[in-house]
Amino acid sequence: MNTKTNLTHVERVGAHSHIRGLGLDGELNPRKVSEGMVGQGKARKAAGLILEMIKQGQIAGRAILIAGEPGTGKTAIAMAMAQELGKDTPFTMLAASEIFSLEMSKTEALTQAFRRSIGVKINEETEIIEGEVVEIQIDRAMDGSEGKSGKITMKTTDMETVYELGQKLIDALQKEKVQAKDIITIDKVSGKVTRLGRSLASTGDYDAMGSNTNYVRTPEGELQKHKEVVHTVSLHEIDVINSRQQGFLALFSGDTGEIKPEVREQIDTKVAEWREEGKAEMQPGVLFIDEVHMLDIECFSFLNRALESDMAPILVMASNRGHTKIRGTDFTSPHGMPIDLLDRTLIISTEPYSKEDLATIIDLRCTEEDVEMDDSAKQLLTMVAESTSLRYAIQMITASALVASKRKAPEVGMEDVRRVYELFVDVKRSSQFLTDYQGQFMFNDTNNAVESEDAMKDDNN
16 A cells, blocks of 8 residues: 655754743733743743833843853743744844854954844835736737737726736736736836735636635725835845845845945945935844853953944843853853943843743643653653753653654653663763773873863852
8 A cells, every 4th residue: 555645844843943932911920831931930021021122112232141050941031032022023043152153253243143133124105006907918929929018907996997018017917827806916116016815706706716715805096006115124134235246146145254344334324314314214123142151252342342332232142151261261250251241231040940840841842742642751751851951851752752653652651761761861871971981981081071070060059
């Protein structure tokens, strides 16, 4: 028997793919379990307050640090903030170590990240033709050439007009598969044709229309209308378009390279003019830098200065370090960051999850990864998360499901979790193994290993 599988949509399950938002009510109070978020009530409420200020335009050029030990949901809170802000607010996410691997200077990489996080809403007024298509006539050339001409009859509830068609407009109509009784718009400047749907008057016709057909009312008033269009682009996109010969196509090639300061100055001046004329408005977004302690003193100095700019975004950082050396110096500081930057930062602290929270998170991840697991197996995974780490326990879910499928079990049981626990060791057991068999490894340095373990304990304390 042949079995055919039709894959129409494949979605990868990531570490934070279950996050839908911060899970707050109308008064910014955290719900116990909501939108994929569990626990961390104080941190979520603090993030919610920051979001409200961002949406109301009351905050810009500020720095927020989400600090806590590994596995306490720092990145999850940042992802939830991005979900809450929506598509209209720019949100740029990067890991601090990326700055050192790009083929450009550190300050240029940070400048581009800053300008990606600042949106410009450009208001344009354009003239369109909007109505219902009554009839389309296309005439081909008698000599067999590819030239085409024709006419289109369009109407509203108040009037009906015939328009001449050229080659470009005919191609646009054919591309959109426009036919009689469709509601369309035609941009008179660019010639772009947009098909809005079918006329409600055609609902009784026996046309071969699909179930997803969108029916709309026939427009009223004049066919030709003035419409205000809002485009949201980032400052970095404007930089790239104006600094490369290929212009807009440079955004898709990814070859942005370093951009000259003169280009940015000209763009800032032009954007300032648009703002004064009412043609544009600024939309400060969010720049999230994970593992911020990986930046060096030069990067921190740049951030300190950049935050004083009039067009700075909201800078959200995350760190899991305690007292440690600032990279590039011999000075020790909280979270591995300079004191002067910390002093101007709002710090949101995360706390270790309770046993109840761990159980809820594991249950959510089982649902997200589409894994059937009995209660005893979930309890065992919760114990593993308590004794080792939440990240290790979450990674065991899919592996346990594969073990269960090999024995053709309908759901994951305790024996499957135990089997995976035996096959894949956590950090503590791996460290103990190295200690027990250190003499059999090459280039073994026991003293440095002990010192690093002590340092990790000091950081966590």
